[in-house]
Amino acid sequence: MADLTTDFLGIKSPNPFWLASAPPTDKAYNVERAFEAGWGGVVWKTLGSEGPPVVNVNGPRYGAIFGPDRRLMGLNNIELITDRSLEINLQEMTEVKKRWPDRAIIASIMVPCEEQAWKDILPRVEETGVDGIELNFGCPHGMSERGMGAAVGQVPEYIQMVTEWCKKYYSKPVIVKLTPNITDVRYPARAAKAGGADAVSLINTINSIVEVDLDNFAPVPTIDGKGSHGGYCGPAVKPIAMNMVAEIARDPETAGLPISGIGGISTWKDAAEFISLGCGNVQVCTAAMTYGFKIVQEMISGLSEWMDQKGYDSIDDFVGRAAPNVTDWKYLNLNYVTKAKIDQDLCIKCGRCHIACEDTSHQAITDLVDGARKFEVIDEECVGCNLCVNVCPVDSCITMEQISGVDPRTQKEIDPNYANWTTHPNNPSAVTEPAE
Amino acid sequence: MSETDFATRDIRTGRLDQIDYDNNFEDLHAPLSRHEAMVEAERCYFCYDAPCMTACPTSIDIPLFIREIAADNPSGSAKTILNQNILGGMCARVCPTETLCEEVCVREEAEGKPVKIGQLQRYATDHLMATAKEHPFKRAASTGKRVAVVGAGPAGLSCAHRLAMHGHDVTIFEARAKAGGLNEHGIAAYKTTHNFAQLEVDFVLGIGGIEIKNNQALGRDISVEQLRDDFDAVFIGVGLGNTNDLGLEGEDNDGCLDAVDYIEKLRQTDDLSSLPVGRDVVVIGGGMTAIDIAIQTKLLGAENVTIAYRRGQDGMNASLYEQELAQTHGVVIRHWLQPTALISNDANEITGIELEYTSQENGKLSGTGEKIKLEADQVFKAIGQKFDSSVLSDAGIELEARRIKITEDGKTSLAKVWAGGDCVAGGEDLTVESVEDGKLAAESIHAFLTR
Numbered sequence: 001m002a003d004l005t006t007d008f009l010g011i012k013s014p015n016p017f018w019l020a021s022a023p024p025t026d027k028a029y030n031v032e033r034a035f036e037a038g039w040g041g042v043v044w045k046t047l048g049s050e051g052p053p054v055v056n057v058n059g060p061r062y063g064a065i066f067g068p069d070r071r072l073m074g075l076n077n078i079e080l081i082t083d084r085s086l087e088i089n090l091q092e093m094t095e096v097k098k099r100w101p102d103r104a105i106i107a108s109i110m111v112p113c114e115e116q117a118w119k120d121i122l123p124r125v126e127e128t129g130v131d132g133i134e135l136n137f138g139c140p141h142g143m144s145e146r147g148m149g150a151a152v153g154q155v156p157e158y159i160q161m162v163t164e165w166c167k168k169y170y171s172k173p174v175i176v177k178l179t180p181n182i183t184d185v186r187y188p189a190r191a192a193k194a195g196g197a198d199a200v201s202l203i204n205t206i207n208s209i210v211e212v213d214l215d216n217f218a219p220v221p222t223i224d225g226k227g228s229h230g231g232y233c234g235p236a237v238k239p240i241a242m243n244m245v246a247e248i249a250r251d252p253e254t255a256g257l258p259i260s261g262i263g264g265i266s267t268w269k270d271a272a273e274f275i276s277l278g279c280g281n282v283q284v285c286t287a288a289m290t291y292g293f294k295i296v297q298e299m300i301s302g303l304s305e306w307m308d309q310k311g312y313d314s315i316d317d318f319v320g321r322a323a324p325n326v327t328d329w330k331y332l333n334l335n336y337v338t339k340a341k342i343d344q345d346l347c348i349k350c351g352r353c354h355i356a357c358e359d360t361s362h363q364a365i366t367d368l369v370d371g372a373r374k375f376e377v378i379d380e381e382c383v384g385c386n387l388c389v390n391v392c393p394v395d396s397c398i399t400m401e402q403i404s405g406v407d408p409r410t411q412k413e414i415d416p417n418y419a420n421w422t423t424h425p426n427n428p429s430a431v432t433e434p435a436e
Numbered sequence: 437m438s439e440t441d442f443a444t445r446d447i448r449t450g451r452l453d454q455i456d457y458d459n460n461f462e463d464l465h466a467p468l469s470r471h472e473a474m475v476e477a478e479r480c481y482f483c484y485d486a487p488c489m490t491a492c493p494t495s496i497d498i499p500l501f502i503r504e505i506a507a508d509n510p511s512g513s514a515k516t517i518l519n520q521n522i523l524g525g526m527c528a529r530v531c532p533t534e535t536l537c538e539e540v541c542v543r544e545e546a547e548g549k550p551v552k553i554g555q556l557q558r559y560a561t562d563h564l565m566a567t568a569k570e571h572p573f574k575r576a577a578s579t580g581k582r583v584a585v586v587g588a589g590p591a592g593l594s595c596a597h598r599l600a601m602h603g604h605d606v607t608i609f610e611a612r613a614k615a616g617g618l619n620e621h622g623i624a625a626y627k628t629t630h631n632f633a634q635l636e637v638d639f640v641l642g643i644g645g646i647e648i649k650n651n652q653a654l655g656r657d658i659s660v661e662q663l664r665d666d667f668d669a670v671f672i673g674v675g676l677g678n679t680n681d682l683g684l685e686g687e688d689n690d691g692c693l694d695a696v697d698y699i700e701k702l703r704q705t706d707d708l709s710s711l712p713v714g715r716d717v718v719v720i721g722g723g724m725t726a727i728d729i730a731i732q733t734k735l736l737g738a739e740n741v742t743i744a745y746r747r748g749q750d751g752m753n754a755s756l757y758e759q760e761l762a763q764t765h766g767v768v769i770r771h772w773l774q775p776t777a778l779i780s781n782d783a784n785e786i787t788g789i790e791l792e793y794t795s796q797e798n799g800k801l802s803g804t805g806e807k808i809k810l811e812a813d814q815v816f817k818a819i820g821q822k823f824d825s826s827v828l829s830d831a832g833i834e835l836e837a838r839r840i841k842i843t844e845d846g847k848t849s850l851a852k853v854w855a856g857g858d859c860v861a862g863g864e865d866l867t868v869e870s871v872e873d874g875k876l877a878a879e880s881i882h883a884f885l886t887r
Contacts, residue, residue, distance in 0.1 A: 068478035070471075348546040351484030367485060393481050394546065 002307035003314045004300060006040070008280040009173035009198045009258055011131040013040035013104040016271065016303075016315055017296050020262050020283035021046050021108035021134060021177075024293075026082055028092035032099070037293035038300060041104025043201075043283060046081035046136045047089055049111045049121060054080045054143075060221035063210040063230060072290050074236035076210045078221065078228055080142045081110050086121070094128040106175065110136040110148050113158055115165050122169040132173035135162060137188070138204020140181050140231045150204070153179035156191035163195025175260060178202040178244075180237075185244040186251045193257050200248065201260035201283060203241040205231025234286035238264030242277055249278030249323040266295075268302025275315060276322035330421040337407050337414050338384035338400040340364070340377045346397040349373055353388035353398060361387050379408040442779075442787045442811045446715040447691065451737025457708040460735035464626045464761075465555060473559040477506035480551045481542060488537035488553060493872045494521035498537060502556055514564030515572050517557055521875075522597045523590055525565060525636050526619050527868045528558035529627045532724075534757040536868070565635065571642035576603035578645075581885045584609065584667040586654050589617020590867045591673030591857025593640050594874030595881075600645035602882045607667070608646060611653035614704075617675055618858075619867065621700045624728040626735070655827035664831075664852050669881045672840065672848070672855040673874060676865075677824030682720065682817055686778035691786030695719065695729035695818035702732060714813025717741045718789050720775050721818030723753035729816045730767040741767045742810060746774035746794050746801060753864075776807060778815060788812045823859050836861040846877030854881055 004015040018041035019025050019034050026045040034042055048054060056079055065074040082089055097105050107125045111117040125133060136143075137153030144151040152158045159176060166174045176192035178185060180203040192200050207229050211220035219227025241263020248254050261279030265271050266287035274282050287295050312318050342353065342365075354375050357365040364381035365388060366374060377388075389398045407414050423430050452460070468476065480502040488498040496517050504513035517524035533539075533554040541550035564572065581604045585592045588610035596606040614620050619633040641648070652658055654674055663670045679694050681687055691714065702711055713736040719726050722745035734741045743762065745752055748771050752759060759769060772794045779788035788811045792803040823839045834841045834849035839861040846854040856873025858865045863873075 069475045348542040349483075349487070350481045350542045351486075352481060355484035373485070373487070 002304045002312060004040075004304060004307075006281050006315050008104070008260065009132060009175070011041070011104045011106075011173060012102070013281070014038075014102060015040035015296075015300055016275065016281035017299050018042060018104060018106075018260070018281055018283045019288060020285040021106075021136065022285040022289070023079060024285060024288050027084065027089075028096050031092075031096055031105075034288075034293045034296075035096075035100050035103050038296045039103070039293065040281070041106065041131075043106040043108050043134050044089065044093055044130070046108040046110045046139070047086055047121065047125070048081050049117055050086050053083045053085055056080055056083050057223050059223040061230075063220040064234075065210050065236065072234060072286070074208075074210060074232055074234040075286050075289065076205070076208045076230035076232045078141050078230045081108075081136070081139065086124075090124055090128050093130050097129045097131075104132075105130040106132045106134050108134045108136050108177070110139065110143060113147060113152055113162060118162065118165040119169050122166065126170055126172070130172075132175060132198070133166065133170060134175040134177050134201060135166060136177055136204070137162075138177045138179035138181075138202075140179060140205055140207045141229060150179040150181050153177075153188055153204070154182055156187045159188050159191040160195035163192055163197045167196040173198040175199045175201050177204055177262075179204045180240060180244055180263075181207050185247055186254065189248045189251065189254045189257065193254050197257075199258035199260060199280070200254075201262055202248070203237065203244055203263045205233045206237055206240065208232030233264065234290075235264045235266050238270060242273060245274060245277045245279060246323060246326040249320060250326055268299045268306065271299060272303060272306060272318070273322075275319055277326070278320040278323045280315075280319060332420060333418045334421065334424060335415045335417060335419050336402065337404075338402050339379050339382045340384065340386075340388050340398055341401045342375055342377055342388075342398050343396070344374075344376075346394050347375060348394055348397075349375065350393060351375060352391045352393065356387050356391045361385060379403075381409065383409065445691075445781065445785055445787055445813050447712050447813045448715075448737075449712050450709040451713060452709065454709065457736075461625045461629070461708065463629045464624075467562060468552075468555050468559045473505055473510075473556060474508075476552050476556055477502045479543060480506070483542055487540035487542065488551075491536045491540045492520075493536070493866065493868045494527070494875065496520045496524065496557070498553055501560060502551065502553070505556055505560055510560045510563035511568065511572075513560035517561055518564070518572060521868065521871050522594055522640055523619070523636060523867065523871045524557055525561035525639070526590070526623075526628065526633065527871065528554050528561055529632070530619075530623050531868050532755045532758070532866065535755045565639055571639070571644075573597075573601050573643055575600055575643060575645055578605070579603040579885060581605070581668045582607065582666075583669045583671065583881060583885075584663040585671045585673065586658070586663070587611070587617060587673035587675060587857070587859075588615035588637070588648055589673055589675050589857060589870065590619060591675075591870035591874040591877075592617070592671065593637065594871040595671045595673065595854075595856065595878045596646045596874075597640050597643055598875050598878030599881060600643050602878070602886075604645070604668075604882070604885060606646045608648045609652040609654070609658055609663075610648055610650050611656075611674070613650050615648050615650070617673075621703050622696065622725075623703075623867075624699070624732060625703055626731075653827070655824075655829055659829055660831035660833065660850070660853065661829070664850075668852070668885055670853045671846075671874070671877050671881065672828075672853065672859065673857040673870070674824075674827060675858045676821035677827065678822045679817065680820045680822060682775055682778075682819065684775060684778050686780050686784070686786070687817075689778065689780045689784045689786050691780075691813060692778055692815045693817065695721070695725050695816040696821060698816065699725070699728060699732065702736075708736065711736055713738050715739045716811045717814045717816065718810050718812040719743045719816045719818055720789075721745065721816075721820070722747065722751060723818065723820065724758060725821075726816075726818035727754045727758045727762045727767075729818055730762050731765045733814070733816070734765050734767055738814075740811075743767060743769045744773040744775065744789075744791055744810070745769065745771050747796065748772060773808070774801075774803060775815075776803070779809065779812075786812060786815055789815050821858070821865075844876075845880035846873060847880060852884075 021043040025042045139149030143149035176197040261274030262283040354365045482499045501513040501516040538550035544550040585608045616633040717738045773791040777790040793806045840855040854877040857870035
């Protein structure tokens with residue numbers, strides 16, 4: 001069986017599945033249940049400064065969007081950092097780490113952007129014996145109004161400055177958690193690296209309004225007739241998170257910087273995708289909040305089975321394998337020509353491919369052939385866009401097949417050699433030799 | 437013919453406790469809850485040029501109404517349905533969806549489990565009927581034209597509603613004391629519970645401009661000629677007035693019953709325990725009426741109910757689903773048996789039936805000579821209904837295959853007279869077909885009146 005143990009920044013855990021800093025990791029009770037269920041590590045719910053803890057709203061703090069059968073696709077929240085006292089949290093972290101030495105425990109921290117605040121808290125965290133810290137520069141609601149969380153994460157200079165303080169006052173690994181509420185995630189990642197961060201983790205939640213209550217015209221969750229934007233997470237954000245992970249993984253300035261992947265990871269396959277894009281491990285929250293801690297069993301078994309099938313002995317065998325294949329559009333091979341192909345044996349004749357193509361694309365799929373209901377690709381019109389594959393309800397019924405020879409659409413011979421936009425005659429800045 | 441080996445004849449009322457009658461005749465399918473409807477609606481693929489829509493005799497836009505349910509708009513969904521089929525509520529209950537929309541559902545093709553279109557249609561129409569403060573359709577300005585509709589069954593009601601919507605004034609002449617036709621008098625009770633047929637009649641009449649005159653039978657109280665003189669147009673939707681006989685000696689004996697008559701009594705009684713039912717029941721026939729009487733006598737407490745049909749399973753007009761429904765209710769269906777004699781006692785009471793095995797060669801059915809006897813306290817005849825053309829008197833309306841001949845838009849051979857429903861030639865005598873006939877005829881009448 002594949003070895004799922006990971007060594008992330010020297011922090012060992014029996015598997016790459018950590019719980020993200022969030023309600024599931026707010027206290028010893030939850031964390032120990034998670035460890036009993038098999039989670040490899042946790043990032044403890046974010047600690048604040050010494051003093052009276054933050055308060056949360058006393059009305060609803062979550063909102064959601066649903067797929068069929070109320071399957072939870074996206075969750076947003078307006079909960080703040082831990083509302084328990086720093087002392088209790090530190091004490092519990094110490095005890096749990098002692099009881100579970102083989103599991104990773106990371107302390108998430110969010111204190112004001114003043115050196116003294118960090119200087120005060122870091123030695124106390126160090127004393128707990130946990131394995132590292134994660135700087136919460138991502139929380140997009142509430143705390144950001146007070147100059148913390150995403151308010152720091154949106155200013156690369158602050159990221160670098162605070163990271164430097166942490167490296168100064170704390171001896172173990174420092175992970176910087178990034179907010180997606182920026183225009184280019186590479187800048188905060190570079191700042192973290194410049195500040196000496198051992199790793200970045202991403203993404204934190206996305207600014208969001210998940211629903212408007214049409215009876216009282218207020219955002220959901222609604223607190224006494226008003227709502228505030230929340231942080232969005234869950235399966236719906238996974239594509240956004242993966243792109244940001246890939247951007248950092250392939251940025252020459254941050255290449256090689258360890259990444260802990262976060263964002264809608266719900267199954268082993270999601271995890272494998274993040275890892276293949278360059279993550280050394282993954283953090284999960286919404287899936288656990290939806291189904292409970294037991295889901296880690298599926299993740300462990302799924303990842304392990306897949307690795308066995310593929311012949312990967314350890315996680316390291318495929319970390320970052322997909323990153324080099326993420327490239328710029330201009331480097332895509334324009335001589336790679338595909339046509340949709342419909343397997344008539346699998347086709348259930350719903351006609352969605354036809355109407356999608358007819359109404360919104362290239363009029364390349366029939367609805368009738370010799371007077372009978374039949375959906376066939378018209379190669380002369382098909383641009384190979386893949387929309388029909390995406391709207392077809394039957395798995396593998398429509399496939400995209402590469403063709404060679406003459407493209408029936410353009411009536412031109414397909415050049416078997418790689419060629420991209422950089423050399424294309426229509427490109428005003430075309431060069432003679434293709435780049436990359 | 438007599439037979440002495442059979443057990444004492446046993447026909448009784450009140451075979452069951454009241455609670456059992458109530459349970460047995462409750463809804464065949466419980467209505468979908470909101471969540472069930474949402475989940476089921478999400479299964480619909482919103483097909484292009486959807487096969488279900490093509491299969492529906494009234495061309496209901498099924499993908500659209502299901503998407504409206506999924507989008508939490510059941511009232512809009514109901515309007516999509518009712519716009520094409522004003523009796524969409526009843527059709528949702530009685531349509532043989534397994535041979536119509538659901539048979540061609542691509543989910544049937546994909547996984548053998550069609551979207552539950554009928555139950556979703558019921559969800560939407562029930563919702564609207566339970567919540568709408570007013571009738572969903574508005575009448576056009578009055579045209580001053582008057583149309584006579586004969587028969588307040590599905591065809592007549594559908595025709596009347598569409599005519600009223602177009603601004604015409606409609607008078608329905610109904611032979612029975614209550615409107616609804618087979619919806620009220622013929623459909624199996626467990627398919628239309630809680631007086632739904634009358635609720636739906638009230639709903640249809642809610643548009644206004646429709647008057648029903650009850651106990652007015654064509655050929656007895658009114659005539660085609662008189663209606664043509666008194667009205668601007670006439671629609672005939674009188675259904676099938678007669679049933680077929682076995683042609684055997686003893687058909688008038690006590691215990692040999694017409695299934696249609698019995699079902700009508702069952703539908704109209706307030707007290708199911710008052711219906712006499714035998715311990716052993718034999719039903720002759722292979723259509724929906726045979727299934728309906730068989731299941732309902734079983735539900736009334738009959739011990740053994742056997743359907744005897746003279747051809748094989750494929751030949752039965754009842755759908756496979758209906759056959760299985762009968763079987764799961766404990767009805768035994770026997771094929772290749774035709775009745776050759778009724779067995780009665782000295783008091784001219786039925787005690788059994790003699791049946792002969794049949795075989796078919798080159799499409800021709802014949803008896804093999806081998807006979808069996810089945811014990812029967814009641815023998816129900818369910819071998820088809822026929823049009824009673826005498827109601828037309830000598831108006832000069834042409835017939836075809838012993839029913840009224842009509843054009844595609846419902847015109848009869850007689851000017852100003854249209855017809856539809858079971859009394860016209862063609863089709864499978866389905867409620868939904870009658871609704872479509874009435875609707876098409878109404879459009880044709882409207883075009884005629886406003887030409």
